[in-house]
Amino acid sequence: MERTIDIQKILYSKMGSKARFVPRFVINWFRNIIHEDEVNQFLWENRDKTGTEWLTECVHYLRMTLEIEGLENLPDKNDGKLYTFVSNHPLGGQDGVALGSIIGKHYDGKFRYLLNDLLLNLPGLEPVSIGINKTGKQSRDFTYIENVIEANLKACLASHEAAGQAYNIAYGGREYLIDIYYALTKALRVDIEPKYGPDRAGDIKHSNADISKAKKMLGYDPDYDFERGLNEAIAWYREYFSR
Numbered sequence: 001m002e003r004t005i006d007i008q009k010i011l012y013s014k015m016g017s018k019a020r021f022v023p024r025f026v027i028n029w030f031r032n033i034i035h036e037d038e039v040n041q042f043l044w045e046n047r048d049k050t051g052t053e054w055l056t057e058c059v060h061y062l063r064m065t066l067e068i069e070g071l072e073n074l075p076d077k078n079d080g081k082l083y084t085f086v087s088n089h090p091l092g093g094q095d096g097v098a099l100g101s102i103i104g105k106h107y108d109g110k111f112r113y114l115l116n117d118l119l120l121n122l123p124g125l126e127p128v129s130i131g132i133n134k135t136g137k138q139s140r141d142f143t144y145i146e147n148v149i150e151a152n153l154k155a156c157l158a159s160h161e162a163a164g165q166a167y168n169i170a171y172g173g174r175e176y177l178i179d180i181y182y183a184l185t186k187a188l189r190v191d192i193e194p195k196y197g198p199d200r201a202g203d204i205k206h207s208n209a210d211i212s213k214a215k216k217m218l219g220y221d222p223d224y225d226f227e228r229g230l231n232e233a234i235a236w237y238r239e240y241f242s243r
Contacts, residue, residue: 144229
């Protein structure tokens, strides 16, 4: 039997080297509380199932009897529209898989869950899932090309003391990635919700360039903040691709 779920490996994937500080008894406690062995047995026996079929098998495995009221109130699956269903599920996984089974059957498997990305470790659930974990609060210091051009021109005119040195050329302010995303959707007049996922391995959380040296030695003073640069870039691309 393949061990699809391994708590220790999951901890290392989420925590990196810090996972080694988690005591062995805590890992064993996690394994017991989630019934790791039983879950792996179920996953192995149903490894050929995914999506709605897998969720329905979960309902059977958990020995649930579902009484459905108001099924006729669900929107027509053939009306060509997209719907968002918001539901509280106080029992956790049990009513989560029950709801997925019901909605999946009604809409011929054409649905998606928003769920914690840890649950993407369940192969049968992954195809109908959108993993959410991070908040998009990583930040970066972006700069527009006009600021880079300004820096190069001022470097050409700077004193000889400024020659042969390295400078950070940026705007000098951080932008959160989630704010950038919504700024883009607003500027492009589209309404698409972001899909969150785990951090990239080795990626830094925040970056912010120190441009004080460039200001002092080159007289660099960027005119284009992020919003102005973004709008200029979008305008350029729209003009270019409309030719």
